[in-house]
Amino acid sequence: MSSLYRNSFAAIALLALICGCDRDKQEPRGNPLGETIPIAASPDTIFPGGKTPPSLDPRAAAYEQNAYAIAQGQQLFTWMNCAGCHSHGGGGMGPALMDGKWRYGGRIDQIAASIANGRPNGMPSWRGKLTNQQIWQLAAYVRTLSGQVRKDAVGARGDTMSNSPPQTETVRKPVTQADSAQ
Amino acid sequence: MNMSGFQTALGGDALESSNFLSLFAVFMAVCTIMYLLVIGALLIGMWRGRTPGGELTVESGRHHESTPAFRTALIGWTALILVGLTALTIASFFTDRSNASVARDPGLTLKVTANQWWWDVEYTTHDASKMIRTANEIHLPVGVPAEITLQASDVIHSLWIPNLAGKQDLIPGRVTDMQLLPRKIGTYRGQCAEFCGIQHAHMALDVTVESKADFEKWVAAQQRVAFAPTTPLQLAGYHYVTTRECSACHAITGTPAGGTVGPDLTHFASRRSIGAGTLPMNTGNLYGWIADPQSQKPGNHMPTIGLEPADLHAIVAYLETLK
Numbered sequence: 131m132s133s134l135y136r137n138s139f140a141a142i143a144l145l146a147l148i149c150g151c152d153r154d155k156q157e158p159r160g161n162p163l164g165e166t167i168p169i170a171a172s173p174d175t176i177f178p179g180g181k182t183p184p185s186l187d188p189r190a191a192a193y194e195q196n197a198y199a200i201a202q203g204q205q206l207f208t209w210m211n212c213a214g215c216h217s218h219g220g221g222g223m224g225p226a227l228m229d230g231k232w233r234y235g236g237r238i239d240q241i242a243a244s245i246a247n248g249r250p251n252g253m254p255s256w257r258g259k260l261t262n263q264q265i266w267q268l269a270a271y272v273r274t275l276s277g278q279v280r281k282d283a284v285g286a287r288g289d290t291m292s293n294s295p296p297q298t299e300t301v302r303k304p305v306t307q308a309d310s311a312q
Numbered sequence: 313m314n315m316s317g318f319q320t321a322l323g324g325d326a327l328e329s330s331n332f333l334s335l336f337a338v339f340m341a342v343c344t345i346m347y348l349l350v351i352g353a354l355l356i357g358m359w360r361g362r363t364p365g366g367e368l369t370v371e372s373g374r375h376h377e378s379t380p381a382f383r384t385a386l387i388g389w390t391a392l393i394l395v396g397l398t399a400l401t402i403a404s405f406f407t408d409r410s411n412a413s414v415a416r417d418p419g420l421t422l423k424v425t426a427n428q429w430w431w432d433v434e435y436t437t438h439d440a441s442k443m444i445r446t447a448n449e450i451h452l453p454v455g456v457p458a459e460i461t462l463q464a465s466d467v468i469h470s471l472w473i474p475n476l477a478g479k480q481d482l483i484p485g486r487v488t489d490m491q492l493l494p495r496k497i498g499t500y501r502g503q504c505a506e507f508c509g510i511q512h513a514h515m516a517l518d519v520t521v522e523s524k525a526d527f528e529k530w531v532a533a534q535q536r537v538a539f540a541p542t543t544p545l546q547l548a549g550y551h552y553v554t555t556r557e558c559s560a561c562h563a564i565t566g567t568p569a570g571g572t573v574g575p576d577l578t579h580f581a582s583r584r585s586i587g588a589g590t591l592p593m594n595t596g597n598l599y600g601w602i603a604d605p606q607s608q609k610p611g612n613h614m615p616t617i618g619l620e621p622a623d624l625h626a627i628v629a630y631l632e633t634l635k
Contacts, residue, residue, distance in 0.1 A: 156611065205613070209573040210560065259560045261615045289484075 153283055156198045165189075165262040171243040173234035190238045193270040197283045203271025204285060206264055215252065218290045219275040224252060228275045228294060236276070242269040277302055319501045323475035325521070327414060327493035331407045332478060338403040342396045349392070414491035418459035420452070426462070426469035426482040426504065429511040429612060430575055430588040435531070436461075444534040445563070447575030448588045449518045450502070452494050453527035460490045470506035473519050479505045494521040503589070510611040516589025537566025538578045539633050549630025552623050553577075557615070564634065574614065580634045587612065598628050 168187055177183060193199045207213065215224030225233060234244045245265050248255030256265060274284045277300030284297040294300070324330035378386075425432040435444040452458050462471060464482035471490060472479040475498075480490040504515035522530070541550040550567070553559060559569035565578040584593055590609045591597040600607075603624055605614040619627070 258556050261557060261617055264615055 153195065154197050157196075165266065167242050167246045167257070167262045167265055168239045169243050169246050169257070171235070171237075171239040173240055173243070186237060187239045189266070193266045194238055194273060194279050195283050196270070197285070199267045200270050200274055200279065200283055201285055202264070203267035203269070204274075204288070206260070206268045207271055208289070210256070210260070210268075212268075213290070218288070218292060219294070227272050228277075230276055236273075236278070238266075238269050238273055241272050242266055245269060245272075276300075319474050319503075321474040321478075323500075325494065325496040325498065325500065326476035327495060328411050328477035328491070329475060330495070331410050335403055335407045339400060342399055346392070346396055349389075411491065414457040414493045415459055415489075417457065418491070419456035420458040421461070422450070422458065423461045423463065424450070424471060424482070426464045426471070426508075426515075428466050428509050429504070429515040429609075431471075431515070431517045432465075432575065433517075435534075442535060444531065445565075445576040446534060446579065446583075448516070448585065449520065449583050451520045451522060451527055451530050452492065453524045454494050454497050454521050456493075456524070458492045458494075460492065462488045462490060467508050468506050469504050469508045469515070471502060472505035473500055473502035473517075475500045476502075476519065476521075481506060497521050497523060501589070511609055514588060514590045514609050514612075516585070518584050518589070533582070533635075534579055536579075538564045539635065540566075541630055541633060543629070545626050545629040546633055547630075548622075549626035549628070552627055553630055557617050558627070561614075577631070577634055581632050582635045595628065595632065598631060599624065602627055602631070 171187075172183070174183070215222055216227050219228035220226055221228075225231075230236070232240070234240060234249055242265050244253065245260075245268055246255065246257045246262070256268075260268070270279065273279050274297050277297065279297075281298050281302075286296050286298045288297075321329070322333060322336075324333040421436050423434040423436055425434075431448050433446050433448075433450055437443055450460075460471075462480060462482045463486075464484045466484060468484065469482045470479045471482060473492075476492055476494060477490060480488055482488060498521055500519040500521065502517045502519050504512055506512075508515065520530075541547045553562075553564070554567050554569045559567075559571055561571040561574035562577045563570050563572060564576075569577070581593065585591060586593055586597055586601050587605070587609050591601060597608075603619060604616045605612060606616045
């Protein structure tokens with residue numbers, strides 16, 4: 131094996147390693163420290179005059195495509211008793227999170243805003259109870275319930291009983307517009 | 313407070329560990345004798361060498377025959393193995409029975425739940441008002457058999473207090489148990505002995521074996537609700553802790569803080585360490601821990617909030633009152 135061949139092989143392997151690590155990157159402190167939530171994110175997904183919704187917050191990808199963030203969110207979902215109202219995605223007192231219908235928007239910034247602000251008829255505000263980073267993580271996990279997150283980032287296994295296939299096998303479908311929900 | 317000796321599996325400070333120490337001695341004796349015999353036979357064989365044209369070589373075609381002396385030696389050797397193994401079996405059996413006898417009439421029952429990466433400790437009684445919940449510390453009265461129920465909330469952990477007993481795994485979805493009859497007053501260190509994630513090494517607990525009177529005193533102190541804040545600074549800390557992020561995970565008896573995810577803080581300042589043996593308990597470490605737990609124990613489940621300095625001072629002032 132020539133040295134050029136060997137060197138380029140090593141470079142490719144290193145590149146693959148660096149790129150591959152992103153999915154599992156752990157940022158336990160929040161980056162930057164003092165993460166913020168787009169609390170003013172509009173819950174609407176259609177706008178008058180055919181206007182398009184604002185582009186997605188660049189931080190969304192960092193949480194949505196990160197296995198660590200999603201796993202932390204999954205743990206928070208249990209710890210903060212989200213299941214008390216939403217069940218494990220199927221809904222109960224609160225709306226289901228595993229379907230494609232969103233009253234206040236199904237984008238990660240909109241979900242984060244719903245968690246931080248609270249919503250009428252029972253959803254409490256978690257601002258000041260969870261850190262902003264934790265709210266992002268929770269939102270990232272909520273997105274996985276309806277199969278909207280990359281398959282290689284979601285956890286293959288949950289700790290709770292479920293009547294749905296593992297999230298790694300959920301069929302990816304586009305989100306339904308908010309106003310068609312009810 | 314002095315630690316009575318370092319962490320050692322040869323301490324024998326409880327019935328269990330002293331039983332195991334005796335068993336270890338029996339195994340050591342039997343195995344040493346057998347080992348010396350084997351090595352001795354090997355050395356003799358090497359010293360004598362093979363007799364040229366000897367009687368029982370393969371080449372002579374008579375290797376399956378034996379001399380009377382050789383026969384006797386083989387029978388003796390087999391008998392010795394039989395005796396040795398029987399001795400080990402009997403010793404193991406009695407060790408096991410002696411350890412199990414502790415469970416027959418436990419004078420104290422407690423429940424230890426392992427979490428990533430801390431120990432949740434509950435003293436269970438029939439009277440719910442007398443229950444104690446603490447973390448990363450176990451107090452045991454000397455000479456009283458204790459039955460410890462073990463559970464895990466996330467992954468497999470293992471409770472190991474080398475001076476007192478062997479390891480016992482804590483497995484999610486299962487209940488295991490451990491019996492202890494401590495015999496010597498002292499402070500011992502226990503730790504997680506099953507790799508459980510990034511902060512496995514910082515998952516220790518303090519075990520205090522004390523006299524019955526001291527234990528009763530400790531129990532009475534633990535059953536008290538948390539002290540009320542007295543200074544304005546402590547009051548500010550009380551308000552932050554009970555209304556903001558802290559109370560989502562931590563409980564403080566006698567206050568609205570009722571989270572169950574993290575360690576109970578009712579008598580937090582009376583413990584010897586912060587973060588399951590990560591840091592010794594003192595004001596400086598408390599500041600460091602509250603300000604940025606992720607730099608003290610990276611990856612642990614307590615988030616770095618990014619507190620304002622005024623809030624940090626207040627929280628530390630309040631937490632230090634929780635004796």
